[in-house]
Structures are given as structure tokens and as C-alpha cells.
Amino acid sequence: MLDDIKKDAGSRMDKSVASLRQELTKLRTGRAHTSLLDHITVDYYGSDVPLNQCANVNVEDARTLTVAPWEKTMVQPIEKAILTSDLGLNPATAGTVIRVPLPPLTEERRKDMIRLVRHEAEAGRVAVRNIRRDAIHDIKELMKEKMIGQDDEHRAEDEIQVITDRHVADIDKVLAEKESELMEI
Numbered sequence: 001m002l003d004d005i006k007k008d009a010g011s012r013m014d015k016s017v018a019s020l021r022q023e024l025t026k027l028r029t030g031r032a033h034t035s036l037l038d039h040i041t042v043d044y045y046g047s048d049v050p051l052n053q054c055a056n057v058n059v060e061d062a063r064t065l066t067v068a069p070w071e072k073t074m075v076q077p078i079e080k081a082i083l084t085s086d087l088g089l090n091p092a093t094a095g096t097v098i099r100v101p102l103p104p105l106t107e108e109r110r111k112d113m114i115r116l117v118r119h120e121a122e123a124g125r126v127a128v129r130n131i132r133r134d135a136i137h138d139i140k141e142l143m144k145e146k147m148i149g150q151d152d153e154h155r156a157e158d159e160i161q162v163i164t165d166r167h168v169a170d171i172d173k174v175l176a177e178k179e180s181e182l183m184e185i
Contacts, residue, residue, distance in 0.1 A: 013167040017170045020174060037087075054071075054078070056070075063104070065102070117178050118179075
């Protein structure tokens with residue numbers, strides 16, 4: 001029972017860290033990378049489809065992405081989807097290839113992005129702490145029902161805390177990587 005609670009808490013915390021990483025890939029740095037457009041969906045014959053399922057996305061140079069739709073008719077919908085996304089990018093179409101230049105980040109914009117990254121990291125830490133709270137609550141319930149002893153309860157709580165500390169450290173590491181990436185010129 002205690003092992004199940006610890007495994008569940010650990011896997012849920014892993015998902016929280018993975019979710020934070022996914023959120024941070026959407027934030028634009030000075031360099032072009034294909035994951036920047038991963039969350040954009042395109043209207044593909046009546047259904048919303050991720051951009052990478054209807055076009056090839058490549059890095060042309062450090063500041064330009066190229067999007068090559070698989071069908072000629074998809075150029076306009078893809079261009080519109082990129083334009084209306086929350087990334088603030090202006091795609092330029094050249095025949096069947098869409099070039100997406102990334103404007104350089106100003107110092108003020110970099111600081112805003114860092115503030116946003118720190119906010120996301122704190123949300124990740126809160127999620128991990130909530131999972132810890134739930135796990136400790138489950139352990140206390142087992143204690144109330146006399147299914148485990150006090151020693152087992154304290155040992156399990158300590159192990160949950162170790163798992164929590166490890167995941168918070170992972171979040172801090174992800175935050176530090178993203179901050180240094182944002183401050184690169």
C-alpha cells in the first residue's frame with residue numbers, strides 16, 4: 001500500500017515536471033527551434049490538427065523557421081494559424097514554403113519572459129507540493145484505519161518528502177536552463 005502511494009506520487013510529480021518542460025518550450029528564446037510551433041493547430045479539412053502533422057517544420061538558420069506544407073492548399077491555413085497564434089510571429093510565404101523569421105528579443109522582453117518562466121516554475125512547484133499533500137493525506141488515512149504503524153507512517157512521509165525535494169530540484173534545474181537560454185544573445 002505504501003509503495004503504491006509512493007509510486008503514484010512519484011509518477012504524478014514526474015508528469016508535473018514534464019508538463020513544465022512542455023510549457024517552457026512554447027516560450028520563445030533568441031534562437032529558432034522547431035518545438036516553438038508544436039502547439040499550433042491548423043484547420044485541416046474540418047478538424048484541428050497539430051502543425052507538424054500536416055507540414056514539415058525545419059530550422060533554416062538561427063533566426064528562421066521554414067514550414068513546408070504537404071499539400072499546396074494548406075499554405076493559407078497554416079500561415080493564418082501561425083499569424084493568429086500567441087507567439088507574435090509574422091510568416092512570409094514564398095510559393096509553397098512558409099518562412100517564419102524570429103525577431104530579436106529586446107532586453108525588456110527578455111526580462112518579461114524570465115518573469116513568466118519563474119511564474120510557470122512556481123506553478124510546477126505548487127503542483128508537486130499538492131501531490132505531496134495528497135500522498136501524506138493517504139498515508140494518514142492508512143494510519144487512522146490501523147493498517148500501518150506510526151513508524152511506517154513517519155518513514156513513508158520522509159520518503160515522500162525526499163521524492164518531493166528531488167522533483168522540486170528538477171524544476172529548479174529546468175528553470176535555470178531556461179533563464180540562461182533566454183539571457184543568451
